[in-house]
Amino acid sequence: MPNVLMVAEKPSLAASLANILSNGKSSSRKGFNGACSIHEWTGSFRNQPAKFKFTSVCGHINGLDFTGKYNSWDRCDPCDLFGAPTEKKEATPKLKMPAFLSSEARGCEYLVLWLDCDKEGENICFEVMDAVSDQIRNIRSPSVTYRARFSAITDKDIKHAMNNLVQPNENEARSVDARQELDLRVGCAFTRFQTKFFQGKYGDLDSSLISFGPCQTPTLGFCVQRHDEIQQFKPESFWYVQVTIEPELKLDWQRVRIFEKEIAMIFYNIVKDQREAVVEQVTSKDSFKSRPLALNTVELMRCASAGLGIGPHTAMQIAEKLYTQGYISYPRTETTTYPANFDLRGVLKQFERSSDYGEDARNILNDFVTPRKGTDCGDHPPITPMKLAHSSDFDSDTRRLYDFIVRHFMGTLSRDLKYKSTTTTFNINGETFTATSNVLIDAGYTKVMTWQAFGKNELATLFQVGDRVKMKEVKLIESQTGPPSYLTESDLISLMEKHGIGTDASIPVHINNITQRNYVTIESGRKLKPTTLGIVLVHGYQKIDPELVLPTMRSAVEKQLNLIAHGTADFRAVTKHAIEIFRLKFLYFVKNIANMDSLFEVSFSSLAESGKAHSRCGKCRRYMKYIQQKPARLHCSHCDETYVLPIGGIARVYRELKCPLDDFELLAWSSGNKGRSFPFCPYCYNNPPFNDMSRASGCNNCTHPTCQHSLISLGVSSCIECEKGVLVLDCTSSPKNWKLGCNSCDCIINIFDDAVKVSVEEDTCECGSQLMTAVYKQEKTPFPDGITEKKGCVFCSSEFAPLIEKHKAVENRRLNSSRGRGRGRGRSHRGRPKVPKDKMSQLAAYFV
DNA sequence: GCAAGGTC
Numbered sequence: 001m002p003n004v005l006m007v008a009e010k011p012s013l014a015a016s017l018a019n020i021l022s023n024g025k026s027s028s029r030k031g032f033n034g035a036c037s038i039h040e041w042t043g044s045f046r047n048q049p050a051k052f053k054f055t056s057v058c059g060h061i062n063g064l065d066f067t068g069k070y071n072s073w074d075r076c077d078p079c080d081l082f083g084a085p086t087e088k089k090e091a092t093p094k095l096k097m098p099a100f101l102s103s104e105a106r107g108c109e110y111l112v113l114w115l116d117c118d119k120e121g122e123n124i125c126f127e128v129m130d131a132v133s134d135q136i137r138n139i140r141s142p143s144v145t146y147r148a149r150f151s152a153i154t155d156k157d158i159k160h161a162m163n164n165l166v167q168p169n170e171n172e173a174r175s176v177d178a179r180q181e182l183d184l185r186v187g188c189a190f191t192r193f194q195t196k197f198f199q200g201k202y203g204d205l206d207s208s209l210i211s212f213g214p215c216q217t218p219t220l221g222f223c224v225q226r227h228d229e230i231q232q233f234k235p236e237s238f239w240y241v242q243v244t245i246e247p248e249l250k251l252d253w254q255r256v257r258i259f260e261k262e263i264a265m266i267f268y269n270i271v272k273d274q275r276e277a278v279v280e281q282v283t284s285k286d287s288f289k290s291r292p293l294a295l296n297t298v299e300l301m302r303c304a305s306a307g308l309g310i311g312p313h314t315a316m317q318i319a320e321k322l323y324t325q326g327y328i329s330y331p332r333t334e335t336t337t338y339p340a341n342f343d344l345r346g347v348l349k350q351f352e353r354s355s356d357y358g359e360d361a362r363n364i365l366n367d368f369v370t371p372r373k374g375t376d377c378g379d380h381p382p383i384t385p386m387k388l389a390h391s392s393d394f395d396s397d398t399r400r401l402y403d404f405i406v407r408h409f410m411g412t413l414s415r416d417l418k419y420k421s422t423t424t425t426f427n428i429n430g431e432t433f434t435a436t437s438n439v440l441i442d443a444g445y446t447k448v449m450t451w452q453a454f455g456k457n458e459l460a461t462l463f464q465v466g467d468r469v470k471m472k473e474v475k476l477i478e479s480q481t482g483p484p485s486y487l488t489e490s491d492l493i494s495l496m497e498k499h500g501i502g503t504d505a506s507i508p509v510h511i512n513n514i515t516q517r518n519y520v521t522i523e524s525g526r527k528l529k530p531t532t533l534g535i536v537l538v539h540g541y542q543k544i545d546p547e548l549v550l551p552t553m554r555s556a557v558e559k560q561l562n563l564i565a566h567g568t569a570d571f572r573a574v575t576k577h578a579i580e581i582f583r584l585k586f587l588y589f590v591k592n593i594a595n596m597d598s599l600f601e602v603s604f605s606s607l608a609e610s611g612k613a614h615s616r617c618g619k620c621r622r623y624m625k626y627i628q629q630k631p632a633r634l635h636c637s638h639c640d641e642t643y644v645l646p647i648g649g650i651a652r653v654y655r656e657l658k659c660p661l662d663d664f665e666l667l668a669w670s671s672g673n674k675g676r677s678f679p680f681c682p683y684c685y686n687n688p689p690f691n692d693m694s695r696a697s698g699c700n701n702c703t704h705p706t707c708q709h710s711l712i713s714l715g716v717s718s719c720i721e722c723e724k725g726v727l728v729l730d731c732t733s734s735p736k737n738w739k740l741g742c743n744s745c746d747c748i749i750n751i752f753d754d755a756v757k758v759s760v761e762e763d764t765c766e767c768g769s770q771l772m773t774a775v776y777k778q779e780k781t782p783f784p785d786g787i788t789e790k791k792g793c794v795f796c797s798s799e800f801a802p803l804i805e806k807h808k809a810v811e812n813r814r815l816n817s818s819r820g821r822g823r824g825r826g827r828s829h830r831g832r833p834k835v836p837k838d839k840m841s842q843l844a845a846y847f848v
Numbered sequence: 849g850c851a852a853g854g855t856c
Contacts (some may be wrong), residue, residue, distance in 0.1 A: 010855060035856060059854030073849070081850095091854075120854055180852075187851030195849075212849050320856085332855085506853065564856095631849085647849095 004045050005108040005136070006054045006148075007101070007128050009038050009116045012330060013153070014056035017114055019157045023054070031055060033100045045110065056105055060120070061097045061127040062088040064180040066188070071788060078193040079590070098131040101570060105132035111145045113168055117378055119565060123176035125168040142167050151378030154339045162175040175565035176400060178575045182557065186582045187213045190548075190589070197593060198600060202641045203610030203627040203635070207518045207533055214554050215502045219510045219517050219547040220459030222495050223528045224538035226487040233483035239264035239637070241271055241450065243426075243433055244473040246460060251277070251426060251433035257479075263358050268476040270429050277433065279467040287438075289452075291445040293336040293374040295408050298497050298505040303408070306490035306528045308400050312508035318401045319383070328405055329384045329748040332505055336374030339381050344371070344413060350388050357388075357406060360448045364413050371412045384409050409449045414445035424463045435459065456830050486527040499551040500558065532603045540596025544589055556767070608637035615653045617641075618663035618683055625762040626651070634682050643667070643682040646696070654679050654732060660707050661689050668732035669698065676746060677732050700728040700743040714760050716740055716794065717769035721747040727774070729760050742796070750805035751794060754780045765793035774803070 006021075009013040012323050018026045018039030026039040039054040069075040088096065105111070112443040113128060115121035125147060135137040146165035150157050190212035198210055238257040241264070244250050258264040293299075297316075304315035319331035321584045336343060345368070351361035374382075385406045391399050418441040426433045437459035446453045461470070487495075492511065496502055502510050511528075514520050518533030530538070541549040560578055563569035607627060614626035617636040624636040624643075632645040645651050654668040659681035670677035680698035690694055690703050699709040707713065711728055719725035725744030738758045740749040757775040764770050774790045781788045782803060792800050 021849090028853090057854090058856060061854095063853085064851095071850090076849095092856080093854085124854075178854080183851045183853085185851090189850090191850040207849055211850065215852065504856080509852080714854075 001042075001051055002045065002048050002108040002110060003051045003053065003108040004112060005105050005132065006052060006112040006114055007122055008056040008114040009124060010058060012037060013114070015052050015363050016153060017719075018052075018160060019160060020155050026054070030846045031100055031104070033097070035095055036100060037103060043167060046327040048221070050827075053104060053108065054114075055101075057101070057115075057124060058092065058095060058126060060091045060124055061131060063091040064184050065089050066184070068557070070559055073192055073196070078189040078196075079583070079586065081189040081192075082289050082579055082586065084185075086181060087794070092573065101128060101131040102135050107185075108132075108136055109144070109256035111136055111139065112162075112165065112436060113145065113147045114150075117149055117151065119172045122169050122172035126170065127326045129168070152339050152376060153380060154341055155557075156341075161168060164187040169473045169565075171567040172565045174571040175561040178564055178571060179561055180577070181575055182578055182582070183214060185579060186586075187211075193586070193590060194593075197597075199633075200629065201597070201606060202600060203607045203625075203633075204603040204629060205533065206531075206607050206629070208630045210533075210537070211517055212548075213510075213513075213515070215506065216510045216513045216559065217538075218499070218501050218551040218554060219492070219496060220514045220530070220534055221538055221541075221551065222492055222519050223514070224530045226484065227530045227535060230483045231488070234816050235480040235482065236501075237261070237478060238481050239268075239476055239478050241268050241431070242473075242475045242477050243271065243277065243428065243471060244475075245277055245426075246470040248472070249435060249459070251435050264476060267431060268474070270473045271431050272476075274429050274474070275471055276468045277428045279424060279463045279465055279469065280427045280432075280464055280465055281425040282422065283425075284420055285423045286420045286441070287419055288442075289419075289446075289454075291369075291372065291414050291416050292408060292411050292449070294338050294412050295405065296334050296336050296382055297332050298422075298507070299336075300383055300405070300492060301508065302493050303404060303491040304401060305493070306488060306690065308397075308404060309526055310397055310401065310547060311489065311511070311522070311526065312493065313512045314397070315401060316508050318398050318750040322398065322402055322405075326386055327389050327402060329382075329386055330380045330770070331383050333380035333382060334377040334504055335379055335382055337382070338371055338384075338412075339376075344382060347384060347386070350414065350637045350765035351385075351406065351410075354388050356391070357410065357448075360410055363447070364410055367415070367848075369413060369415050376802075407450075410448040410668050415442060415449060417446050417452075418442040419454060422459070422462075425461075425470065429491070430835075437465075450474055451624075452485050463524070486523060486529045489522070489526040489528060492528060499553050501551060517684050536596070536599045536603050540599050541753070543599075544592045545585055548585065548589070579839040604629065605710055607633070607635035611635065615665035615667060615682070618659065618665075621663075624682075644684045644696075645682065645685070646698075649675070651680075651682075657709070666699070666709065670732065674748075676741060676748065677730055678728070678741060678743070679730075679732055698743070700726075700730070700741065704719055711743065715743075715770065715771065716760060717767075719745060719747055720749075721745055731757065734758070749794075752803050761791060765796050768793055770791050772798075773802075 008017055015037065022041035022043065026041040028037050028039045030037055035055050035058055041052050042049065044050060044053055064086050066070065067087050068086045070081060072724050106847050111132060114123040115124045123627040129145060136144060139146045147168040148161040148309060150161040155257065163451060189229055194212060195210045198205060236259060238259050239261055240257040241253050242250060243660050245664040272371040301312035301315055304310040306314060319328065323329045323331050345365060348361050348365055351357040383405060389402055394402060420439045420441055422437045424435045437457060440454050489511065493507055496507050515522060517530055520528045520530050523529050538549050538826055547553050557578065560574055564574050565569050607625060611627035612633060613623040615624060617624050617639060618639045620636065622636065622638045624634045626633060627633045628661065634645060636642040649669055649671040651667040651669045654666040656664045659666055662681065662683045662684040666679050666681055668677060668679050677713035678698035678700045684702065685696060688697060693701055694704055700711055703712055704710040705712050710792055711726060715726045716729060717727050719727055719742040722745035723741060725742035727740040728743050730739045732742040735756050738752045738755055740751060755774045755776050759773050761771040771793055773789065775789045776782065778786065778788055781789050783799060790799060794804055
């Protein structure tokens with residue numbers, strides 16, 4: 001019997017598709033990666049009996065990244081990224097997706113791809129084929145691999161797809177490859193360039209990363225555009241005639257308002273001395289407010305933000321949780337219409353006995369209305385409740401979001417809100433005024449969606465044509481137009497959706513990004529207010545190349561990519577062309593960065609004027625400034641050079657000692673009390689002097705043969721906790737505290753408390769460690785017979801044992817040492833490197 | 849330390 005492997009885009013879909021195709025007769029087991037399940041049954045394939053295996057991936061198997069040095073910010077020019085080699089890497093290594101798929105494909109003859117029917121899904125099809133090609137022969141053959149095309153997760157649609165299998169569309173898949181490549185190259189090049197440029201110049205930038213992206217930047221652009229409208233807004237005065245009649249009712253003027261005072265005065269004079277208003281016309285009409293469409297992701301995010309004050313990122317996290325706990329259906333969908341066979345009543349019935357929703361649910365069941373027809377995007381059914389929850393099941397936000405989903409669902413099955421609108425027209429000496437009265441006829445869906453309830457404004461009196469109504473007061477009122485408010489998050493989501501910026505799944509990510517990067521802040525009412533940094537960036541792009549921030553940029557790129565998807569253009573040609581355009585844009589941006597910089601200059605303070613004098617520069621001997629804001633840096637304003645410092649912790653001046661190589665004053669970095677610490681030279685830290693010393697190294701990694709702070713002078717033994725580290729004597733807080741610190745991991749061993757001097761000797765113990773000497777004052781010596789100085793091994797000498805803090809770890813090492821010794825000595829990077837005989841020739845070889 | 853797109 002042939003074996004057929006079928007793969008869906010996510011575990012939940014594999015389960016429901018298997019259930020449909022097996023008529024509920026599949027058996028399930030968990031896959032070895034812990035995330036995916038396999039559903040198996042026997043059925044028929046191409047008119048013969050076959051064994052089916054249905055499993056899934058978790059989205060993309062691979063992601064795109066640069067190779068080797070192109071991932072380093074320091075080892076390549078951002079401009080090189082437009083031509084740098086790239087490679088596919090496992091998107092989530094811990095899922096072991098390729099290995100999992102390959103293992104499940106063993107023994108299978110056929111592959112049927114049930115990935116989502118969009119371009120990303122088509123791309124994942126080829127990722128899956130690639131992953132199983134070592135198990136299934138001729139994977140590219142149209143009689144081996146099939147593609148199921150389905151537009152709804154219904155019995156009928158899925159079985160129809162199974163009976164009408166087609167082939168995966170390579171063009172669509174390639175268009176996604178092109179998008180990935182373009183986004184990677186453009187995003188990383190711009191991000192690295194502008195981050196380095198501005199961080200190297202300004203001390204008070206409140207962002208450790210100044211990112212650029214084809215989605216996040218236009219998203220920020222929307223927020224800044226509104227900010228600009230507010231800034232440019234000029235209030236205008238206007239006037240209107242306000243008539244109050246008896247009984248107390250203010251009428252609406254047909255001219256609404258007039259922007260010239262003199263003209264407004266003319267109308268005021270016409271009306272002001274009148275005593276009566278004559279009713280000219282009374283018209284009534286029935287009006288409706290539509291019940292909502294079934295709920296999709298974007299609408300859920302909009303409502304959560306605008307109605308519940310829950311941001312889209314959080315809203316989706318909560319929805320995800322509600323989904324995995326079985327309270328709601330799958331929360332990521334664009335579809336706003338219920339499938340034909342959806343058991344709407346069945347869902348409602350679950351709420352019949354609820355104290356919160358019972359009465360409404362029963363009313364709706366008794367007066368069932370067919371829901372409105374929305375759009376079927378062929379992905380997932382709309383978001384609906386799946387089972388009744390008790391309010392004690394959830395925290396406050398979860399409860400509110402669940403309540404919204406339940407009420408929205410019931411709202412879609414309710415009647416429209418119906419009301420009667422009556423407009424009365426008054427004539428006052430030739431000027432027309434009106435009064436409108438709305439009378440509720442049927443609250444409809446607002447009975448459940450109470451926040452949309454109808455604000456009544458029924459008139460106390462009903463008028464008839466010909467009535468003469470007594471006027472109480474006439475006023476000429478002056479007012480001013482007001483500026484628009486900042487963009488609400490809900491407005492922003494709508495704008496992104498309209499311009500095709502991001503997808504339902506990535507919209508919250510982009511909004512989150514621009515807040516995390518300090519480009520916008522979220523104000524009350526979830527309004528997005530751009531920060532100085534956000535404003536300056538967008539204005540800068542507008543000065544240099546407005547297309548970089550235009551919302552149409554994304555759709556223009558999509559248009560190019562669609563040429564690939566439709567097979568009308570070659571993948572290589574389109575990608576090459578698009579990359580070249582952005583490369584030129586990048587070069588132009590770099591060349592004209594001064595235009596953006598002039599805006600930064602006004603808003604931020606330069607490194608030279610921020611920070612405080614700290615330690616001396618080795619080149620000019622002047623004091624450099626210490627900028628503590630992240631990322632911490634030293635800046636020499638005379639040499640106009642910036643040196644980055646270790647992340648976190650503090651870097652203090654280390655006894656005014658100097659690096660023998662470059663004359664820079666040494667600093668002692670410390671991550672905090674009892675934490676890691678080491679001395680370092682700020683110049684060497686940024687520009688490693690030796691080939692075997694990597695960037696961002698302290699003196700404890702320096703192979704200078706004679707400097708008293710180097711690894712050569714102070715290294716004691718290989719680390720007891722990690723593979724490649726060396727324990728180095730750390731004197732930075734001596735004589736208060738002596739310790740051995742690993743130059744690679746976090747391992748710290750406190751030694752020789754109260755000693756006045758500790759040193760590392762030239763000779764070694766038989767265990768391979770360097771011998772050490774500890775000197776104490778007479779009154780504090782721990783050694784017997786009043787001896788104040790002793791030489792020995794921190795691991796082997798019995799009189800040292802009580803003076804070493806990390807006994808347990810040390811013991812472990814002892815146990816290991818006999819095993820590890822030979823190995824350790826043989827490897828040059830382990831243990832303390834031997835001091836070379838000819839120091840000068842060794843030194844010469846080290847210099848780059 | 850970078851993008852955007854899937855999804856866990």
